[in-house]
């Protein structure tokens with residue numbers, strides 16, 4: 001029998017109206033392995049902090065999402081949102097599962113080509129497409145989702161030098177009951193701007209309008225908003241057919257499904273409140289099925305969900321640097337991962353766990369990152385057990401946006417590893433070192 005951990009006796013003030021030791025059990029169980037691989041071992045080999053991705057979770061989550069939609073609607077296509085996580089290893093897993101690519105920049109477009117995805121399976125979104133980007137994408141038969149009239153005029157201006165007829169969709173924004181409304185992207189539905197864009201495109205006779213696109217926001221917990229959007233797009237599709245006898249091939253419902261990370265200020269944990277893929281699929285496919293489309297032909301349903309497909313598959317493991325008491329006596333813990341790696345800590349209450357067994361006692365704690373910035377807070381107030389300097393912790397659900405929005409501030413970005421389905425650990429992005437910076441910087445002669 002292993003020796004029990006000594007429990008130091010404590011006195012705790014009972015605060016009226018707040019759950020206390022008589023109300024809820026607070027023991028935070030440690031998480032010491034991911035897919036049965038010990039986290040301590042990963043830190044030992046790859047350093048601290050380290051991002052850890054689970055291939056098993058990525059594939060399982062994708063299959064769950066795909067099944068939710070494909071069992072309810074006959075023509076479903078997912079397109080992986082590169083900006084959510086564009087590590088090549090991650091993208092290739094989604095592509096292997098059958099996802100196309102969804103990109104919002106020339107840089108991301110080049111990453112897709114490196115991942116050997118044919119041009120006609122690339123959706124090109126976003127307000128920033130250079131002429132060069134557009135020529136390459138159109139000649140590759142990619143799907144160009146036009147964001148504004150200036151982009152449309154650029155395409156029209158290029159038509160005569162193109163090898164292929166442009167395959168385009170328009171991004172449409174609209175009132176779906178989600179506020180603030182994201183009206184800065186695409187053409188507005190209610191004020192007629194979307195209809196004007198359609199007229200411009202189809203009156204050229206040289207551009208194929210193949211789809212209609214929406215992306216109504218992110219972390220949308222109201223699945224009916226998608227249904228409202230689809231009803232409006234279906235009405236637009238019918239109007240297009242009446243005027244031009246053109247039927248669009250697909251409706252792209254965008255991304256925006258919420259993940260299970262809890263937003264700061266939320267009363268209930270997101271694991272209890274976030275709609276499931278089945279909930280979203282039910283709302284979206286019910287609207288697609290109920291809507292009438294030209295010739296009674298159902299368009300393909302494209303989904304660009306990012307966050308909800310990858311958040312659960314990412315973990316961030318690291319070490320405790322120090323503990324201290326703040327001026328008011330509150331406990332503070334300083335860890336080696338800050339908002340440089342977890343931009344998302346500004347709006348999520350990330351779940352954080354000790355890696356080793358701890359005592360039963362916990363205390364309200366503020367968890368700070370290592371940056372010399374006052375805003376570097378990972379958790380403002382969490383009931384957390386006592387960890388000592390050098391002890392390890394792991395943060396759950398950091399797969400989405402962390403590894404693309406991270407910033408390089410006063411330190412190097414760390415290693416990223418992938419645990420494959422056999423439990424083997426692969427380095428998929430090397431930590432930065434001073435050579436990375438030497439390569440980028442130039443010192444003028446007079447300063448040498």
Ligand SMILES: *Cc1c(COP(=O)(O)O)cnc(C)c1O
Pocket residue numbers: 081083084102104125126215217218219254255256257304305306307308
């Ligand atoms: C960012 C983005 C997505 C993915 O959004 P999530 O909220 O992560 O699902 C999909 N489509 C477009 C156009 C985007 O800009």
